[in-house]
Every structure is written in structure tokens, then in C-alpha cells.
Amino acid sequence: MMARMLINGAAADRVHALDRGLSYGDGLFESIRFVDAVAPLWSRHMQRLGESCERLRIPAPDPVELWREALAVTRGLPQAVVRVTVTRGVGERGYALPMAPQPTRVVAAFAPPQVADSAYVHGVRMRVCDLRLAEQPLLAGMKHLNRLEQVLARAEWDDSAIAEGVLRDSHGRVISATMANLFAVVDGVLLTPALDRCGVAGVARAEVLAACPQAQVGELMLDALLGASEIFLSSGVRGILPVHSLGERSYAPGALTRQLQRHWHNLGFSMEQDG
Template sequence: MAAPSRLLVDGAADAALSPLDRGLAYGDGLFETIRFVAGRAALWPRHMQRLRESCARLCLPAPDEALLAREAAAVADGMADAVVRITITRGVGERGYAMPASPQPTRIVAAFAAPVTAPETYRDGLRLRLCQLRLAEQPLLAGIKHLNRLEQVLARAEWDDPSIADGLLLDGAGRVICTTMANLFAVIGGALVTPSLERCGVAGVARAEVLAVREVRVRELALGELPHAQELFLSSSVRGIVPVRSMAETVYVPGPVTRALQSHWRELGFPTEHS
């Protein structure tokens, strides 16, 4: 992702992040990446719901959502298609892991140009590979978008083939969890399925939207089931619904469930989804 077009730290455009900030020192914080189209973020309520729940789990004071909305609108102003990243850290603290008795969170709001996804990717799908890295289990952090993304960084370093768009991640027991930057759905035996994220992985807001509008079985998903799937697609708040064209020797064709959800994304106001 390119440098941000605009960036605010605690509401100020000229402020700098302290080198003693716990977000930098310990990854002590969380973030949201929110797609804005023509100044509107269709999934904003879902992002704020996850932000509230994540702050509660990390024992972080929840930010003022109205203030976040104003700052997000300010940094995205004038951008037809933007991704706004909101980062909340526990703020500056003394050396050591102990939480500050009265934390003063740091708030960073930045806008980036939305990534360009080719129409044929939405039409035909992308190529997926299996990553060797295995996600560690930590139920307390499972589902939330905390600042420690080292697993994803190392997994993404496993390939440099530009024809492969993403990598599939398993947990230590070999269960399918997600990809490096999206959630995964499969149509198996006519039923829409997505992996359980109780042990690890990020519960994306696009995933939550799919769960709200479709009947989905949330369960453990074995890698050996994927070659038998009739459809395979990814969900992401930034890119929407993206079909998987192939993984290893298995080839998939986007089907009616994928197309229906792409249509739903267009109805939400995201113009990059093409049937």
C-alpha cells in the first residue's frame, strides 16, 4: 500500500508517534481498515462493532466513534475510492509489560488510495497457494485485528510469484482458517461453509456481512475438503467478494453463490464488483 494521502495522530496532522508508544514497543493495540467509496463506508457499523468488542477484550478504552467518523471523513475527503485505516494503541507507557494504570490511547487515522483489482479477477477469480506457516492458537486474541501481524508478514514472504494473489493459512492441527488477508468461504455439498475462528484468525467485517445475509455453516474445515468444493471465494472489506480460480491442482468456477454475494456488494455501493 502506498503512503497515506492524509494522516492524523490524535487529531493533528503534524503530530508524531512517540517511540515509547506501546503499539510500537509491544504491538499493544488494534486496527480497522475501512473501504470508503465517494465518502461513504457501507460497512462502518460493522467496523465499529468489532472495534468496540476488540477494545473490551484488550482492556483498552473505546474511542469516541463520532470523533472517528469525523476524522475518517476528513482524511478521505476528496478521494473517490479510499481505504481508511484506524489504529488504536494503548499509548505511551513505562518500560515493561504491565498495563498503565490510566492509559491514554493513541489514535491514528490515515487514508490510502484503494487498491485496484482487475475486473477479470472478480469475473474469473484469483490463484491461491498453501502457506507453510501455521497460525498459532490464542483464543483470547482470535477474531480481533490486533497489531501483531508477523504471522501474515512471514506467510506472505513465502512466495514472489505475481500470478498468485494470496496464501491459504492453516492452524497447527491442519485446519483451514483464512488467507493472509481475507476470510474464506466454500460451497460444499450445496452448503455454504466458512471456518470457525474460535482459536485463531481474524473475523472480518465482510465475513460478518456474509453471515448476516446468507445461511452459512461455521465449522472446522479440513484442507482435504477443499478439492471437493463447488465454489471457493474470499471476503474482504477492502476487495469485497473475490472468487478463487485455482489452488494447487484444483480449478474452481465462480458459481451462483459467489455471484449473488458479488451482486449484494454492488448493492452496498462498492462499484468494483463485476459479474
């Protein structure tokens, strides 16, 4: 499937060479799963986008306008991922903010990723990445355009049997996977790493935390993660994925993972996310 794309509401496939999103990564994006013209986590995406635009001092797009454009690019598609990208727009050379920014808005639809049914049933294999995430509280939680850390982390392996990698910060604290948030059941308690220093606060993570008020958010070290009885990943695009193995350790999908997969299905997503 070729991408369907609108730039500032018009059909196009190119942005200005001086757009600050290209020059400096000065912008944000959301990847939103659509099923039959419905996006079950739309409100969570719009909340994160709006809050992040405010933090970066980028004028936020109108969610109603974004919805119309998302429906336009997904028309006729039973399954799609819509990427909404917002940059500060075209600007002169230099880091200083434009006096009157004119943001660039890109709304594009793509085919959903291919994920085997067996991954949802049996789980995925993971490894521990060598790359350490830099800490920057001013950017923590946002899905800003600079994903170079994730690109370099993913470049650490080319084994197609390994689906994901664990990312840690400079102090060795577990933060996330390269493309998903991470949850673990340790000593009977559901834990997910705090993201106040680095990492992306995913919308699926927010949904899991809302569905599991007993979950704890805090520090998670690698030894504790390796000793977990249950590990799963959360992604707004891929859903709830059990972890089958992490390095030499093996795990079985647990009752909580299955419960949250059912919750995901009840939101309006299919159990299989491969489109």
C-alpha cells in the same frame, strides 16, 4: 497518493518511540473502505473495534470522533481505504498495563489496492501456506497489531500470479487467507471456518453470514476445501473475490459467489474495487 493522516486529531505522521503499539503490538486496527464519503460497513467496523478494545482493556475511541476524522482525511477522494489504529498509548518499559492509559489514535487515508477487473470476473489463484497459525483464544477474531504470521506467510511466494495463500492452524484446520476470510461450498453447503482459536473475524465475513443465514461455521479441513465446488474470499477492502485455482485444483465462480458480488454492489461498493 500520499497518505493523509491524523494522530489524536492533529495532522502528523509520527508516533512516540515509546508507544506500546510499536513496543509490543499493543493495539488494534481497522481498514475501512470508503466510496464517495460513504463507508457501507462502518457500523460493523465500529462494533468490532469497540468489542476488541473492551477485550484488550483499551479505552475505546468515540465512533463519532472517528467518523469526523475519517471524513477529514478522505475529503475529495472518490475512493479510499481508511486505517484506524488504536494503541494503548505511551508507556514505561515492561508488560504491565499503565494505570491510566492514554490511547493513541491514528486515522489515515490511503489509495485503495489495485485489483484487476478480471479477478472479480474469473477469480484469483491461491496456494497453501506452510506457516501454521498459533492458537490463542483470547486474541482470536480481533484485528490486533501483530501481523507477523501473515507477513511471514506472504513471504513464502513471490509469484505475482498468485494472489493469496490458505492459512491453517497447528491441527491442519483451514482458517483463512492471509488478507481475507474464506468461504467454500462443500456438498452444496456454504461453509466458513470457525475463528474461536485464531484468525481475524472480518467485517465482510460478518456481512456474508448475515446475507446467507444458511451458511455453516465450523471445522474445514484442507481435503474438503480442495473438493469444494465453489470457493471465494471476503474482504472489507477488496470485496468478494472468486477463487480460480488452489494449487493444482481449478474452480469456476459459482452462482453463490455471483449473488454475493451483487449484494456487495448493492451495499454501495462498485463491482471493481481498484479505485
